[in-house]
Amino acid sequence: MSEKTIRLIITRQKDQDGKSYKEEFELPYRENMNVISALMEIRRNPYNAQGEETTAVSWEASCLEEVCGACSMVINGKPRQSCTALVDQLEQPIRLEPMRTFPVVRDLVVDRSRMFDSLKRVKAWVPIDGTYDLGPGPRMPEAKRQWAYELSKCMTCGVCLEACPNVNDKSEFIGPAALSQVRLFNAHPTGAMHKAERLNTLMDGDGGLSNCGNSQNCVQACPKGIPLTTSIAALNRDTTLQSFKNFFGSDNNF
Amino acid sequence: MAQNREYFLRKMHSLLGVIPVGLFIIVHFGVNYFSTRGEAEYNQAVNFMENLPFRYTMEIFIIFLPILFHAIYGIYIAFQARHNTNNFSYFRNWMFRFQRISGIIVLIFMAWHVWETRIAAAMGQEVNFDMMANIVENPVALIAYIIGIVSTTFHFANGLWSFGITWGITVSPRSQQISTYVTLGVFLALTYVGVASILAFV
The missing domain is CATH 1.10.1060.10 (Alpha-helical ferredoxin)
Structure with missing residues (x-):
């Protein structure tokens, strides 16, 4: 395993009425990762950058080829699909936020x-x-x-x-x-x-x-x-x- | 008509901004330009405008009421936006933001300008070259005038651009691009006329 890691700062929220907060994650780097595979890695191993156990981050995804629109979120300030957001092309730490124009259901999941x-x-x-x-x-x-x-x-x-x-x-x-x-x-x-x-x-x-x-x-x-x-x-x-x-x-x- | 009030009000807002308010600005700037030809010619032009037949009717229906509607509904529109030029620093998004900022500046400037000139005139002060020269003798007032003039020309020129879209005249991206250049020309030309006129009083 390489020493290289990727860092994510995710804006989270427990439920619709919850207060939003930021949580930082550090994951081992793999080649050709997208934001979805980084989120999957957190789900597999739900520890934040401080090494504390946390809840897995919620997000939505379906097609994984940018035709369904379900995985949209704000990545480094710009709304886009997380399936086509390639980690190698993103500035780190990668900031993930929900699209707040819509009601936030939980973490990165919004109600469209x-x-x-x-x-x-x-x-x-x-x-x-x-x-x-x-x-x-x-x-x-x-x-x-x-x-x-x-x-x-x-x-x-x-x-x-x-x-x-x-x-x-x-x-x-x-x-x-x-x-x-x-x-x-x-x-x-x-x-x-x-x-x-x-x-x-x-x-x-x-x-x-x-x-x-x-x-x-x-x-x-x-x-x-x-x-x-x-x-x-x-x-x-x-x-x-x-x-x-x-x-x-x-x-x-x- | 009660159902589609917002559509109607928005369209009126766009229309009145150009006709008659935009046309009024062009005439107003044109008459002001007499100041560059000296005191006598300026006073003569002011005298001519002051003694136009149906002056009060024209003032009310071509100037005051349309501007009042455009201003009040414009405040509502301006404060409806949540600006996001930090994340979307595109040219048109900045123009969108400047359009709202300039609108508010023009409103404040205009209130002051009308107070000092039109209302002063109604109170009995004579409108002539000396009146303006006295106002812009104060450098702060001169700077305020220049800011007000440039905000006005920007707001009008950029508003002319969106007028083309709002009424479905410039539909294709190409026509909108050309219209950006044309309205830029309108902005530069009117700004020159306006700033040259005010500097002539100094």
Whole structure:
């Protein structure tokens, strides 16, 4: 075993109402470690850097290949997925914190329910259920499909919400992720049948599209490279036109 | 309309910042620039503005009310953000932060500026070259004016950039990039006009 070690400073919290505190860990270095394997090492041997026995750190992970979004956390100040955060590329000590934009469940585990509620709010799906077979939908041009695929890479990981200065406890802003999904499903040939409904939802009530302050952190932070700010600007155009239609247009404004 | 109040207020906030407040700033800075041509020409321009027909109506509906709405709703927006430029030190995030800081500075500056000029005028003081020269005789006041002017031009220019996005005019990243350059030009040009005007009183 090599003498080399890695150091981690983890922001921990016992439960939802618990006070957060920092705990330091020192682990034996292995080649090609990621943050997840470091956390697994702590689970295997739950002693902190002072040599005291402690509880294993809680975190979430699922796919381990950056497509599920479950293992997002703040690593050295930046929100990202811990599965693709390679120890060799990180400055030490590695600081791990939960994404505090969301309610912290325990240690690094957060509750991203608000994001899934947002997807329900904007109806981020293509409605195809009926009482009979509706048959095949209209076809989509290949170029458009490739474009839409980029938007569909969103894994609801929460990094864009964590990076956004306008998503916080003082505001109800829905955040970039769900907004971009509106653009995706409004572009789908069948999804477009509910376009006006989705746009009206974004204009309705508090925390909708207009809460965006154009800090454009989201597009820099998105691990999937989704053009979030382009989505937001495009929706600004769509909702502007929709609101004109609603006010000046006839009753046929779908 | 009651349901989508926030959307409507935000859009109004963006619109009023440019039309009429932004246009007012351009006219105001333009008239101020007469100071660089000397006392007589400046006093003549002030006299012309003072005697415009429908002056009070225009003041109320083109200047006071839109600025009041923009300022009050702007304070609400400014204090809604939790700034994170420490971890995300990107250009646009700094602009986001400066936009909110400059907005508050402009509000404080404007309150003082209106008190010293417009309200003083309403109390019977004559508005002319000497009035401004007396104010900026004090170096502290001159520095405060320069800070106020630069904050105003920045807030307007950067606000113009986000106006393009808010109304869905500049959608593509390329158009937003070009609009950054254009609004930078607006900032530099207006700052020159504003600072040259105030220095002419010294």
